[in-house]
Amino acid sequence: MSRITKTLENLKQAGRKALIPFITAGDPSPAFTVPAMHEMVKAGADIIELGVPFSDPMADGPVIQRASERALAHKMSLRKVLELVREFRLQDDATPVVLMGYLNPVESLGYQNFVDKAKEVGVDGILTVDMPPEESSELLPMLDKAGIDPIFLLAPNSTEERIAKMGQLGRGYLYYVSLKGVTGASHLNLGDVERKIKEIRKLTSLPIEIGFGVKNAETAAAVSKLGDGVVVGSALVGKIESAGEDTSLALRDITDLLSSMRKSLNA
């Protein structure tokens, strides 16, 4: 059983929802990332999604685009993100880490090379925004062999056929994109999400974590009730951006936000 599955099953048995923060690796600087990961775990994170910066983040809104640009200005790369995970693992062997990003850096490293390194440093899951299952027949068996979970995205307009397919090919959890749009958008409609999650539940037994549009403790609590947990990204990355050079402020702001979400999720 993978570290992700184990974590989510434990939560389920305890009757709790998962809190999954996303930050972009290397934002605002490489030195910030690993301490921030540890602090987020202390603040109640169950799984960490670590964004791999890409020059052309087509599915991201302005907040995460700018985070990518800041990280790339520090020469952050997939190779270096893997090293950050290695460093994180020196002190934390329990919290699952999912790398989220775009396919080209993975292609550039080479699929097998990437999978080997990811396994070696302790990566648990891979979420590649622009790699639908149709184009993943080469990478999936490699991930499977390495015991790394491929996490797929589901959208409000995913067809039944595709939901079933991703239920089959996905491992760990499915990431439900709560709205049609880019990360950080704000036109979330809870009624729509609820209807769609019901449809998805009929087609797969994988846990469903809901992201896009989760901004604060209230939306986190409301959204989490509809699935198995929430992913919060732009709201955290926005705090990091506002803090500017003051990384201790950034750390305090993101842990405060996560703590408040944790509290509202547990309530």
Added chain:
Amino acid sequence: MRSKALTNLELTESYNLPDQRGHFGPYGGVFVAETLMLPISELTEAYYRYMKDKEFLAELDYDLQHYVGRPSPIYHAERLSREMGGAQIFLKREDLNHTGAHKVNNTVGQALLAKRMGKTRIIAETGAGQHGVATATVAARLGLECVVYMGSVDVARQAPNVLRMKLLGAKVVPVESGSKTLKDALNEAMRDWVTNVDNTFYIIGTVAGPHPYPAMVRDFQAVIGRESKEQMLEMTGHNPDVLVACVGGGSNAIGLFYPFIDDHEVAMHGVEAAGDGIATGRHSAPLSAGRPGVLHGNRTYLMEDEDGEIIETHSISAGLDYPGVGPEHAWLKDSGRAHYVSITDDEAMQGFHALTRLEGIIPALESSHAIAYAMKLATTLAKDKTILVNLSGRGDKDINTIAAREGISL
């Protein structure tokens, strides 16, 4: 010549790419976020259906003739050929189309498709602004809302086209992210599409993007090659020996090449932008100096660093300033069917001036790359050989760039 070539869309006999999922060998495909999978499959379905629909094809045919002004003529550039002293240079005059470039062949087709699919809003990306103008033009004609994304660097260097788009009623959104050029405009258009999928049709201007775009744009542009085949036969009695076209994304090149793919005696040369020179790294020539990767929905040759981050490109011509290239060109390169070369900014300027002064035709800076290469190539071939160059656009839009570069005050 009557336009029986216009919408005669049957595939060439032996070459039948892409496959059903949009692959040209290892290239192409559909690499997009989940939210776009449904609209892309709807588009694919509509595209395959309407390309066999007689009524649709008749409407397209009518528009190409009466609105675009097709067929475009082929002109024998005799003075230029004489000056070079070698092969005969012929020009396919796509610059004479309505809106001044080949781009409109595709926008007319995609806009008709948008209308059939019940979409009320059109978005597009543009580099040089030719595709943006061609999109704004058809949107105006069909009464559709139109938003064009354009890198802010390109907004500055292609001001005349920005004004044209605005006059046509389009909203031009300057894109400030990344390198602020064509690739970033494409990113932003994708973000718009993912947000407004229900009512919006994305008219991609080149043979890139996820399937079906590379195939669909090619099929709309292939009218160039089909006409050329008939016209060259009429004028010279045979196929041209060499086809030459500039390649940014590669739509004008594939439009010319495609109908000749199975005519193995016809050589095909795509001309990339070498910018300051391939060795300087400041260029836009992924086929000449890049490697395969995934960007903007497809696998193709890209300009990227060792970590797979896309690097900034450079070309004097905004329309060639793109780090990727259509996946079919990647395949034609690997298979050896087409040959890809590059021309620097300086060489393109020489081509520009030569055609302007010797033939009285002011070419777009993009097309000037093809002209410059054809001039070089002509000197190496016998006088009875023929080179057909796709003169993909006219140069009016570039006069400010040229004035600035050459210190001409107006």
